[in-house]
Amino acid sequence: MVYHGARDPINETILVVEDELNMRRVLRAMLSREGYHVQLAKDGVDAVQQLMVQPSRVVLADLKMPRMDGMELLEHIQQHHPAIPVVILTAFGTVDTAVEALKKGAFDYITKPFDQDDLLMTLRKAVKSTEWNVQEIGAGREDLRIIGQSPPMMKIYETIEKVADTPTTILLTGETGTGKELIAKALHLRSSRHRGPFIHINCGAIPETLVESELFGHEKGAFTGAVSTKPGRFELANGGTLFLDEIGEISREMQVKLLHVLQEQSFERVGGLATIRVNVRLIAASNRDLYQGVKAGDFREDLFYRLNVMPIHVPPLRVRREDIPLLVDYFLQKFNNMLNRNVREMEDRAMEALISCPWPGNIRELENLVERLVVLASGPVIRWEDLPAEVRGDKVPQVVRGIGEEEDLSLRKAVEQKTTEVERHLISRALSRFKGNITRAAEYLGVSRRGLQMKMRKYGLRK
Ligand SMILES: Nc1ncnc2c1ncn2[C@@H]1O[C@H](COP(=O)(O)OP(=O)(O)OP(=O)(O)O)[C@@H](O)[C@H]1O
Ligand SMILES: [Mg+2]
Structure with a gap:
């Protein structure tokens, strides 16, 4: 599409999001006097709409507002305008929520009633934080680190x-x-x-x-x-x-x-x-x-x-396993901060198990596991025993579970029974994945369309 190269339409625009009229007026007067260009929004919804039309350098948002509050607005900005720092204004007594906002990526918070110099200094810092050259932008945002x-x-x-x-x-x-x-x-x-x-x-x-x-x-x-x-x-x-x-x-x-x-x-x-x-x-x-x-x-x-x-x-993660220890350390830190825990490290044997895991869900799967481990950790070190069996690799393969437990089966019969089970399962999963499209499911499974239709009849699977 058309490309206009570098542009800087917003010199130092600050979007003030505040539901109280008087407070809006006070802030506007104060910030204009400092030379900022001030935009006003009366709640989160209003702010979202204004940001669509005119991005701003920094957002100063109250926490408690009708329709969409400061926290939701913060999430929206993180998602859609990741380069805009958000400073939260909060009434004394709701500091807990403000700390929560910091964890979610707010630049800083100021408690009301606020000290003018304090506020101005924080805003100056927030503006400054956006003055990186493009390579560095986002470098300070933990959740955007690769x-x-x-x-x-x-x-x-x-x-x-x-x-x-x-x-x-x-x-x-x-x-x-x-x-x-x-x-x-x-x-x-x-x-x-x-x-x-x-x-x-x-x-x-x-x-x-x-x-x-x-x-x-x-x-x-x-x-x-x-x-x-x-x-x-x-x-x-x-x-x-x-x-x-x-x-x-x-x-x-x-x-x-x-x-x-x-x-x-x-x-x-x-x-x-x-x-x-x-x-x-x-x-x-x-x-x-x-x-x-x-x-x-x-x-x-x-x-x-x-x-x-x-x-x-x-x-996929399995072809760059050398990244696993770095990712694990990074996620440990992340969840320690987020959940207020102090898990320092993984035992070597545990790390080795993580390194050799196949990770079909890739980094998301690894991240979710580390979060679970941090939540459940009873001490500063995560041990091999703390890992789920499938990660440790010592579990009876799922495919063999249940075989021959109730009756004695010959090897041939057992394999036959299990193959049927696996085949039926894979076919039905492929069909639902491709919403019943037999051509695509067949291609995905590497069988002919006719072959797939035969199997579907055999297993009584409808599309
Ligand atoms: N190299 C990385 N460093 C740190 N975190 C990462 C890295 N890669 C992925 N993540 C994290 O893993 C999770 C999944 O990543 P992301 O959503 O970008 O994957 P995706 O490829 O878009 O997946 P899908 O195809 O399922 O949408 C996110 O929480 C992301 O922050
Ligand atoms: Mg994705």
Whole structure:
């Protein structure tokens, strides 16, 4: 899409979000006197709307507000405007919540009644924190750190630095939990559009009929339920980055529409006539091999090449096991801080077990396990015995469990029974994964369509 290079429309704009009129006035007067450009919002919802139109340098938000409170607003900003620091204003007595906000990534908090100098100093620091050069942006944000020193990760960092600040469309591929979303955010934060919005849409999670209006918006009355005009994600992402997650899930029909938009660099809202042009950087992601999809005829080849301008493949954790100890240490720290615990380390034997685990859910799975271990830890060291059996690797393989426990089976019979069970399970899982699409399920399972249909009859599986 159109790319305008570096821009800095907001010199030192501070968005003040406060529900009390008088307080808003006081803050405006005080901050304007200091030379800031002040924008006012009366609650979180109002702030979200204003940020869509005009990003600001820093947000100063009250905690207690009607409709959307400061905490929810903080979460929204972290998600959609990760480069904007948020300073929380809180009444004396709700400091606990303020500390909670710090843990969630707020820049700092100030208690009311506040000391003017204190507030001004904090805001100055917050503004300053955004004055990094683009490479460093987000470096202070713990939750945006990318951990890993393995060769494939080093290569990814190199690519991020090279392509972040270009208008090039990027296609991120990799298994579930490998860090695609994290990398998409890193790319946004290291581009000159980092103060613009980062808009995420998970194409796989939206009902097929709604994808078009979610992406392009709709006019009032365009279809039943369209009670008011609504901008789509392309419009919301104007001046920033649009992250099209699980792009492999969109229908053929939507693929055609998306291709058209990418070629024309413009679109219309559903039910609308006006042509809308936006300045958006696209990052698409898929945990399926899109090229396989092209070969199977599920994904349009022309759209694939439009998206695949700059591919970044994020490898699964099992091919970069040397990153596991770093990740474990990082997550231990993270959950210690979050849960107020003091787990110092993993016993060597426990770490070795973690290193040799296959991690089908990749980093997300490892992260969840470390969180569980920190919650359950009874001392400063996590021992091998604390690990779940499947991670320790000493469990009877699940597939053999239950065999021959009730009756004595011959080896042949036992294998036959288990094969049947496994086969039925895999087929039914593939069918539900591909929503009953036999062609795709067959391709996924590596069997012919006819073969799959026979098995389905055998096991009484309907699509
Ligand atoms: N290299 C990394 N360093 C630190 N944390 C990471 C790293 N990679 C992933 N994570 C964390 O693992 C979790 C999963 O990552 P993310 O959501 O980016 O994966 P994904 O590839 O988008 O997965 P999915 O395909 O299932 O959406 C997140 O909490 C993320 O912060
Ligand atoms: Mg993801």
